[in-house]
Amino acid sequence: MTTENNFVIEVDHLTVSYHARPALLDVSINIESDQLVGVIGPNGAGKSTFIKAILGFVKPDVGVVKINGKSAQKAKGEVAYVPQRGAVDWDFPITVEEVALMGRYQQIPWYTSPAARDREAAFEALKMVRMEDFAKRQIGELSGGQQQRVFMGRALAQGSDILLLDEPFAGVDAATERAILEVLERAKQAGKTLVVVHHDLSTAAEYFDKLILIKQRLYAYGPPRLVLREDLLSKVYEGRLRIFSDVLAKEES
Amino acid sequence: MYDLFIAPLTETYFQKALIGGSIVALVAGVVGCLVVLRRMAFLGDALSHAMIAGVAGGYLVMKMLFGLEAHAPGMLLGSLIAAVTTVALISFVARISRVKEDTAIGIMYTGIFALGVVAVSIFRHYIHIDLMHFIMGDILGVADSDLWVSAFTAALVLSVLILFFRHFQIATFDPIMAASIGLPVLFLDYVLTICVSLVVVSAVSMVGVILVVGLLITPAASAYLLSDRLDKMMWLAALFGVTSVIGGLYLCVWLDSAGGGAIMLFCTLQFLVVLLVAPKYGVLARWQRMHNLIPQQQVEDILTTILRYGKPTPMEVIVQYVEQDKGLKKALESMIDDGLLTQAAESFSLTEAGDKEAQKVLKAHRLWEAYLESIGTPKEELHPTAHHLEHISDPNTVDYLDEKLGKPVRDPHGQTIR
Numbered sequence: 192m193t194t195e196n197n198f199v200i201e202v203d204h205l206t207v208s209y210h211a212r213p214a215l216l217d218v219s220i221n222i223e224s225d226q227l228v229g230v231i232g233p234n235g236a237g238k239s240t241f242i243k244a245i246l247g248f249v250k251p252d253v254g255v256v257k258i259n260g261k262s263a264q265k266a267k268g269e270v271a272y273v274p275q276r277g278a279v280d281w282d283f284p285i286t287v288e289e290v291a292l293m294g295r296y297q298q299i300p301w302y303t304s305p306a307a308r309d310r311e312a313a314f315e316a317l318k319m320v321r322m323e324d325f326a327k328r329q330i331g332e333l334s335g336g337q338q339q340r341v342f343m344g345r346a347l348a349q350g351s352d353i354l355l356l357d358e359p360f361a362g363v364d365a366a367t368e369r370a371i372l373e374v375l376e377r378a379k380q381a382g383k384t385l386v387v388v389h390h391d392l393s394t395a396a397e398y399f400d401k402l403i404l405i406k407q408r409l410y411a412y413g414p415p416r417l418v419l420r421e422d423l424l425s426k427v428y429e430g431r432l433r434i435f436s437d438v439l440a441k442e443e444s
Numbered sequence: 445m446y447d448l449f450i451a452p453l454t455e456t457y458f459q460k461a462l463i464g465g466s467i468v469a470l471v472a473g474v475v476g477c478l479v480v481l482r483r484m485a486f487l488g489d490a491l492s493h494a495m496i497a498g499v500a501g502g503y504l505v506m507k508m509l510f511g512l513e514a515h516a517p518g519m520l521l522g523s524l525i526a527a528v529t530t531v532a533l534i535s536f537v538a539r540i541s542r543v544k545e546d547t548a549i550g551i552m553y554t555g556i557f558a559l560g561v562v563a564v565s566i567f568r569h570y571i572h573i574d575l576m577h578f579i580m581g582d583i584l585g586v587a588d589s590d591l592w593v594s595a596f597t598a599a600l601v602l603s604v605l606i607l608f609f610r611h612f613q614i615a616t617f618d619p620i621m622a623a624s625i626g627l628p629v630l631f632l633d634y635v636l637t638i639c640v641s642l643v644v645v646s647a648v649s650m651v652g653v654i655l656v657v658g659l660l661i662t663p664a665a666s667a668y669l670l671s672d673r674l675d676k677m678m679w680l681a682a683l684f685g686v687t688s689v690i691g692g693l694y695l696c697v698w699l700d701s702a703g704g705g706a707i708m709l710f711c712t713l714q715f716l717v718v719l720l721v722a723p724k725y726g727v728l729a730r731w732q733r734m735h736n737l738i739p740q741q742q743v744e745d746i747l748t749t750i751l752r753y754g755k756p757t758p759m760e761v762i763v764q765y766v767e768q769d770k771g772l773k774k775a776l777e778s779m780i781d782d783g784l785l786t787q788a789a790e791s792f793s794l795t796e797a798g799d800k801e802a803q804k805v806l807k808a809h810r811l812w813e814a815y816l817e818s819i820g821t822p823k824e825e826l827h828p829t830a831h832h833l834e835h836i837s838d839p840n841t842v843d844y845l846d847e848k849l850g851k852p853v854r855d856p857h858g859q860t861i862r
Binding site (some may be wrong): 247248267271285297301 | 481607608610611613614616617618620621623624625626668671672673674676677
């Protein structure tokens, strides 16, 4: 276990390729605990490969990913994953409390049913995301922000210290975005490390403690003011930088 | 009554059909839930069609090598192999060529089915398979051995599904999370495919190749319309499967029709009834919801009409100004319930909340008029066009118009905007 340092995610010289094209190239990064970390980069920059690597789904060509000091492929369940809203079948016959209970499935042996203790833990997690009043609802009946919170609840019920969120702010309105952010902040205060894929550069500085700027290789990792620099962004986003000029201006002021 | 309901029950063939059919339909319903939720209904179809090649192959191999006639386990194994081969071929073709999956499915299962048909006719002197029996099924001629096979299959499949219910639930709902907590997602897929194959194989002898997919998905789809939990859906699907068999068998005896056909007909009718009356996801419920929905436009028209009228407004005036007078009474009632209006005698007045809403719409209307004038809309079109546009009254739009027009005080008709 990691005793001498407090890095919860350690990525060391990671290269992943598909058909001889690198999705990630020589990425090394150490992520400290208790932080809200945003992952930014253009489409096709390897953000989802990065997530898969942390979940232990991809076999690296070179390099290692360690979660809490263990190889990612062995550290099953130590990273809780919150899927993109578009990836969920909202017509699935499942209620809010059942989704939260899924967070406990890893702890329940296959030969028994969920115990009262598991149901309580799931309910506690729903309380943390303020969704306890919707426990009996089918998930498709909720609003976009509520749906996101239910899956946050499931991740919290898993009890993992690391939460991985794939574009939680995609397709929600501003008020919902703030509500989700509040849940993320509370999770952080409860000692979680959150790694969030994010596509909106204009809010990145405001939302996250640290940013990871990625496009095949790692361009920067650190506090937003050090990452959202014009020279870096122009390299990563190439011609599309003009859109972000006001972001940079805000950073400079 | 006795003749209709009790007499058939005393016949052995009917009892066997009832028992065998119920067992198969029950387990088909339960497995079918996962098939429906994973959108792999095609799998049942592909499997059943591939079976004939497998049965012919199994029969032939056992006869040639061991001299065994119609060896049931051999044919079962052959069916499973053919089924798995078909599935593998489908995904292979879809993956390596530009042919999409639905086409690949159509090609493969008809191809393998045809192979089976040709094999059965070429080797008709060695193997004795009744093609008609295969295609239509023969539930009224269920043999004891068929009963045992289906009972065994059902017990096996149900045990797997009950024991690993949570695993299948999560692997179906969220395979990424399932994999992230260390579940063997791919292995579970294989297990499920084998379960489906077993069920299909044991059901074909009863309802035939063509109808077996219906037995798999129709009860599950009926249950899907009625449940918000997977376990409940499975219970209901099992129940619907069994009722289909019972209802279908009586139908078959009364009408003196083909057994498999009668069962699937009953099953489909059952689905249609559920589709119609399901309390939450049914057609009637949907229609009712649409019907009860009062268009925002109508509400806003009523509000502004009363605001412009300036005093308690009688029904006749409202009818004149509101475009859609359909369901007007209902709209007025619901607006009273929502605290937007009050009714005294035959006239309606705005409450404080109603007045606020109305002012908002009126402001939007006047801003839109000012905007329309500024872009050169003819005077006589100002009001009718703005009347449509006023329903776009969200704060962003209103603020934008206000800014753009330089915060005008009066609209083109000289009325105050604020």
